[in-house]
Amino acid sequence: MEKYLINPNQKISHINKDIYGHFAEHLGRCIYEGIYVGEDSKIPNINGMRCDVVNALKDMGIPVLRWPGGCFADEYHWKDGIGPKEDRKKMVNTNWGGVVEDNSFGTHEYFELCSQLGCDTYINGNVGSGTVGEMNEWVEYMTFDGVSPMAQLRKKNGREKPWKIKYFGVGNESWGCGGNMDPEFYGCLYKQYNTFVRDYNSDAKIKRIACGPNVDDYHWMREVMDKVKHKAQGISLHYYTIPGDTWENKGSATEFSKNDYYKTIARAYRIEELINNHIAVMDSINPQKWVQLIVDEWGTWYDVEPGTNPGFLYQQNTMRDAMVAALTLNVFNKHSDRIMMANIAQTVNVLQAMILTDAEKMVLTPTYYVFKMYKDHQENTLLGSYITSDTIDSKEAGRAFPQLIESASIDDAGIIYATVANTSADTASEIKCQIADTKVKSVYAQIISGDIYDKNDFDKDELVNICEFHDFEITDDGFTAKIPPCSVVKFVIE
Ligand code: AHR
Numbered sequence: 001m002e003k004y005l006i007n008p009n010q011k012i013s014h015i016n017k018d019i020y021g022h023f024a025e026h027l028g029r030c031i032y033e034g035i036y037v038g039e040d041s042k043i044p045n046i047n048g049m050r051c052d053v054v055n056a057l058k059d060m061g062i063p064v065l066r067w068p069g070g071c072f073a074d075e076y077h078w079k080d081g082i083g084p085k086e087d088r089k090k091m092v093n094t095n096w097g098g099v100v101e102d103n104s105f106g107t108h109e110y111f112e113l114c115s116q117l118g119c120d121t122y123i124n125g126n127v128g129s130g131t132v133g134e135m136n137e138w139v140e141y142m143t144f145d146g147v148s149p150m151a152q153l154r155k156k157n158g159r160e161k162p163w164k165i166k167y168f169g170v171g172n173e174s175w176g177c178g179g180n181m182d183p184e185f186y187g188c189l190y191k192q193y194n195t196f197v198r199d200y201n202s203d204a205k206i207k208r209i210a211c212g213p214n215v216d217d218y219h220w221m222r223e224v225m226d227k228v229k230h231k232a233q234g235i236s237l238h239y240y241t242i243p244g245d246t247w248e249n250k251g252s253a254t255e256f257s258k259n260d261y262y263k264t265i266a267r268a269y270r271i272e273e274l275i276n277n278h279i280a281v282m283d284s285i286n287p288q289k290w291v292q293l294i295v296d297e298w299g300t301w302y303d304v305e306p307g308t309n310p311g312f313l314y315q316q317n318t319m320r321d322a323m324v325a326a327l328t329l330n331v332f333n334k335h336s337d338r339i340m341m342a343n344i345a346q347t348v349n350v351l352q353a354m355i356l357t358d359a360e361k362m363v364l365t366p367t368y369y370v371f372k373m374y375k376d377h378q379e380n381t382l383l384g385s386y387i388t389s390d391t392i393d394s395k396e397a398g399r400a401f402p403q404l405i406e407s408a409s410i411d412d413a414g415i416i417y418a419t420v421a422n423t424s425a426d427t428a429s430e431i432k433c434q435i436a437d438t439k440v441k442s443v444y445a446q447i448i449s450g451d452i453y454d455k456n457d458f459d460k461d462e463l464v465n466i467c468e469f470h471d472f473e474i475t476d477d478g479f480t481a482k483i484p485p486c487s488v489v490k491f492v493i494e
Contacts, residue, residue: 001480002388004433006408006418010384013337015409017063017378018120020329020371023297023343025070026105027096027350028312034348034357035113036105043360047112048105052362053348053355054116060354060368061375064120064166066296066343067110071095071177073169074128078138081106082157095177097311107142111163120166122296122343127171127186127193127211128179136196139168144200162200167207167341169296170194173238174211175220183220186211187227194231207233207340209294214238216274221281229286234294234340237278240301240351241268241324253302253315254455258425259396261320261452264300265423266397268324269405271298272331279338292340295332299344299352299367300324313350318455319464319486321352322366322448326405326421326488329374333407336382344371356458363456366464369448373466373490376417380409383416387431392424404429404483416493422483425452433478435493442494443479445469449487 024030037043037050044051068076072095080089081103088103114121123142125135140150143162151162170193172178174186181189190210199205210228212235213220225235243251243264251260279293300321301313308314325344332342344367348355354368389404401423408418422429447469454463469489472481483489 002404002429002431004387004406004420004431005385005436006416006433007384007436008410008416008438009436011410012382012384015333015336015377015380015382016340018341019332019336019339020061020375020378021064021066021122021341021343022062022347022354023066023070023345024347025350026068026072026076026093026101027070027346028309028314029349029357030346031105034355036109038104046116048109049113049116053357056355056362056364056368057117057347060372061378062117062119063378064122064341064343065114065117065347066122066124066169069124069172070297071173073124073172074126074130074178076126077130077134078107078141082108082153096313097309108157108159121164122167122169122341123165124169124172125193125197127174127189128177132193132196135193136198139165139197139206140200164201164204165206167209167234168197169209169211169236170197171211173214175214175217178211183223184227187224190224190228191231209234209236209296212236212294213278216277218277218281221278222285225282225285225291229291232291234292235282236294236296237274238297239271239274239295240297240299240345242301243267250301250303253305254318254453256320258452259394261425262392262394263396264320265323265327265392266394266399266401268300269327269401270399271328275331275335275339279335289338293338294340295342297345298328298342301351315351316455317353317356317365317367318453319366319450320452322370322464322488323421323423323486325352325367325370326419327423329370330405330407330419330421333377333382333409358458361458363458364462365456366448366454369464369466370488373446373448373488374419376411376490376492377407377409377419380411380417383408383410385418387420389429403427404431418491418493419488420483420491421488422485424485426485428485429483430480431483432480433491435478438477440474440476440478440493443472443474444492445472445481445489447484447487447489449484452486
């Protein structure tokens, strides 16, 4: 029997709701078809946004949405996406399939979407191929309330009042698709561009995000942190879980062996090591901790579904993805003292999506249900907690990881939420949970579980969902439970 200790006296950090954030790029069928179908579509919509998708994302508790990219952000010229749709410039989406981008979804549509979702905004600016003036004018267009050329233009386009930008990214992957820069160069450029990201609203200052490293590029983190530490509130890390050993052969989303499953989990769990190491570098340069870590691209990345456009990054989603999401979100919770936001890639029809669509049909993925289950952690306080666990060794990945990965938080009413992921493909785990200085009155639990291959698909009954979980017994100071293999269980304790 494994021991699970939760200490409500040890209140560690605030879990920013934006850790549960999302990312929607002009990539494949994420924005177009997946979210935005246009007002004339037969698919029920409000101002062009699909009602089914918007309602599902609201129900899941989407707190913030990053847009317009990704690599697309560094080729995006915002003025092409405002004004009458028929006059908007068409462009080629060079990064993603070479398709025509008609710019019918632009700045106004993005804010309309966020308003329908009730979520905060995260805009990624163009450093790679845009000018300082262009970025300056975009921020003026979006946020200035006085008399100015850009504020007038916004009003002419039908929006009187400015919008609020919560986060603004100064470039994306500037080490790669965003310009192939060296960190020293990007750090200087960040300072220049950032100077012109003006705060027009002193009550709602924009949180600026510098482009951080890819995976384990600690040199990038060190150099950029050194340059931006006085001028950024966040620095971003990108880490994708790829089961294959090359980008040409990443592996299938649905056809995989048990070893592939463990390799995927082992690689996903690497996020813990990356976060610890990057935070150590950040702290060595900025011990005052002014700059927070942002993980604004993460998730699984497989070969595209057979027969689909390779540039569209469309992949299915199984219980394997649910386990990746559950363990990653537990790790993020545990580091909520330094992680301000994270954005899984991407919301609809791209990579580890929450939702898949096929014309008017919609499927909610196993990953969607993990986010929905975990939404109770948003804005809670992380508690000290520890679980004993067997270790699973993935020889293929050359890495080991715990069978049980958990986190626990408490809300303002004193209710404790504990989420426990059992990453074993076939072995249940019995746990005995003890909660310090607490007389437990009630426990309610939910589970997402299945075979590692289980998925939800179009025209089939939904296989993966959140169900009530009853395989536990309340004790004086906690509970005992048997956690099934390949499952994530949430305990709600009063
Ligand atoms: O999410 C897909 C792509 O992955 C993004 O556009 C880019 O930033 C990253 O390389």
